[in-house]
Amino acid sequence: MNKSILNGLLATAGLALALSAAAGTTHTMQPLLLAHAGHAHAGHGQAAKHDAAAFANAKVSETLSVSQCWIRAIPLPAPSAGYFLVKNGGGKEAKLVAAASSTYGMIMLHQTTHEGGMSRMSETHDIAVPAGGELLFKPGGYHAMLEKPSEAPAVGSKVGIDFLFDNGEKAHAECDVKPANTKGH
Ligand SMILES: [Cu+2]
Numbered sequence: 001m002n003k004s005i006l007n008g009l010l011a012t013a014g015l016a017l018a019l020s021a022a023a024g025t026t027h028t029m030q031p032l033l034l035a036h037a038g039h040a041h042a043g044h045g046q047a048a049k050h051d052a053a054a055f056a057n058a059k060v061s062e063t064l065s066v067s068q069c070w071i072r073a074i075p076l077p078a079p080s081a082g083y084f085l086v087k088n089g090g091g092k093e094a095k096l097v098a099a100a101s102s103t104y105g106m107i108m109l110h111q112t113t114h115e116g117g118m119s120r121m122s123e124t125h126d127i128a129v130p131a132g133g134e135l136l137f138k139p140g141g142y143h144a145m146l147e148k149p150s151e152a153p154a155v156g157s158k159v160g161i162d163f164l165f166d167n168g169e170k171a172h173a174e175c176d177v178k179p180a181n182t183k184g185h
Contacts, residue, residue: 050098055162061169063090064129066161069175071146072182073155081110082144082161082175083137083184088129095126095166096135103159105148112140121145126166139184153177 069084088094099107111124119140127142129135137143144161153159158174165171 050100050164052100054098055100055164055170058164058168058170061165061167061171064088064094064163064165064169064171066163066171066173069161069173070178070182071153071159071175072180073153073177074149074180076149076152078149080104080146080149081139082107082146083139084144084161084173084175085134085136086129086163086171087134088131091131092167093128093130094169095128096163097126097166098164099144099161100164101146101159101161103150103153104146105150107161108145108147109142110145111142114140155179 065087066084067087069082071082072080074080082099086096096109099109101107108123109125109127110121112119112121123145124142127135135142155177157177159177161173161175163171163173
């Protein structure tokens, strides 16, 4: 077999594996792609609403934090997903409204739901974290959808993500880049 054809096959197989892994489930690749196509346009309004200025103007929170963050290493140009723990040490409920990173042109907040043996992802907004509580973003549940990558971060490297809350505060996390087939935290 010609070497370039072999490389092409390997790249395609890697992408399929990565896309299946990104869903955090064992379903086939097609529903995942359809799920993405179905809501891809919906993200634009949200991205515009929380532009770079919203993040720049936000003050670093003393009560809200994001930790244990990791993302999947996915070949370009496919989107990746990020998972993390949001902690709210304050006395009021806070809502996560947006996320941003210099490595990705757009980050959307997604939730994976399961119906009749199928899983699908949908965009979600204003994810509430109760006062004194925490919320884990994990495979098969809430996650950050990392769209429009400017590079494919290497396994073992870190990617910074900023998180914006409805009270005008922000939190930063350095996310570990893990292999595409990583199962969970
Ligand atoms: Cu998603």
